[in-house]
Amino acid sequence: DVVMTQSPLSLPVTLGQPASISCRSSQSLVYSDGNTHLNWFQQRPGQSPRRLIYEVSKRDSGVPDRFSGSGSGTDFTLKISRVEAEDVGVYYCMQGTHWPFTFGGGTKVEI
Amino acid sequence: QVHLQESGPGLVKPSETLSLTCTVSGGSISGYYWSWIRQPPGKGLECIGYIYSSGGTNYNPSLKSRVTISIDTSKNQFSLKLNSVTAADTAVYYCARTARYLDYWGQGTLVTVSS
Numbered sequence: 001d002v003v004m005t006q007s008p009l010s011l012p013v014t015l016g017q018p019a020s021i022s023c024r025s026s027q028s029l030v031y032s033d034g035n036t037h038l039n040w041f042q043q044r045p046g047q048s049p050r051r052l053i054y055e056v057s058k059r060d061s062g063v064p065d066r067f068s069g070s071g072s073g074t075d076f077t078l079k080i081s082r083v084e085a086e087d088v089g090v091y092y093c094m095q096g097t098h099w100p101f102t103f104g105g106g107t108k109v110e111i
Numbered sequence: 112q113v114h115l116q117e118s119g120p121g122l123v124k125p126s127e128t129l130s131l132t133c134t135v136s137g138g139s140i141s142g143y144y145w146s147w148i149r150q151p152p153g154k155g156l157e158c159i160g161y162i163y164s165s166g167g168t169n170y171n172p173s174l175k176s177r178v179t180i181s182i183d184t185s186k187n188q189f190s191l192k193l194n195s196v197t198a199a200d201t202a203v204y205y206c207a208r209t210a211r212y213l214d215y216w217g218q219g220t221l222v223t224v225s226s
Binding site for chain 1: 155156157158169171172173205210211212213214216217218219
């Protein structure tokens with residue numbers, strides 16, 4: 001299975017300041033169709049995961065533009081330009097290229 | 112807006128079969144892949160498997176011998192069966208749309224395996 005490694009495990013943040021989460025895969029996530037199937041999810045306390053970003057950098061409808069995704073191959077990053085209180089939760093990267101699709105262990109963002 | 116809702120028993124005895132159903136509303140089940148994902152308490156997420164609306168399936172090799180996913184397009188529902196459960200199968204079980212993208216999720220249902 002492709003191992004997804006996130007860092008840090010825990011990310012204390014200051015409101016209004018930027019934050020960054022790293023995700024590395026044990027294999028390239030470029031699929032045969034040329035797309036890179038790397039998604040980012042936010043899971044607020046007591047809620048189900050919500051997708052924020054797909055195909056590395058495409059933001060979902062309704063997701064604030066302070067969230068951005070970047071990267072290629074095996075190295076990916078989720079950035080929050082200015083953290084707001086509602087951003088508290090656990091963030092997961094997930095690869096959808098190699099079956100079984102796998103998630104990173106999560107990064108807990110706390111104020 | 113697509114809405115997914117899991118349903119099924121919250122308590123299953125060891126060695127028995129866990130059965131859950133996901134009901135899709137606000138859109139057609141046809142033409143999409145549909146997934147089951149689980150999350151043990153306090154832990155990360157694991158893809159169990161997925162099914163296409165025509166019935167083709169793909170299961171996580173770690174669970175393949177115990178899992179069956181089926182679909183009923185007339186009811187806009189798909190289902191999960193996991194047999195021979197143990198305490199290690201205690202988790203919140205989520206259904207979601209698509210396999211690679213997981214764009215819509217249900218709220219999840221906690222299934223506890225205990226005698």
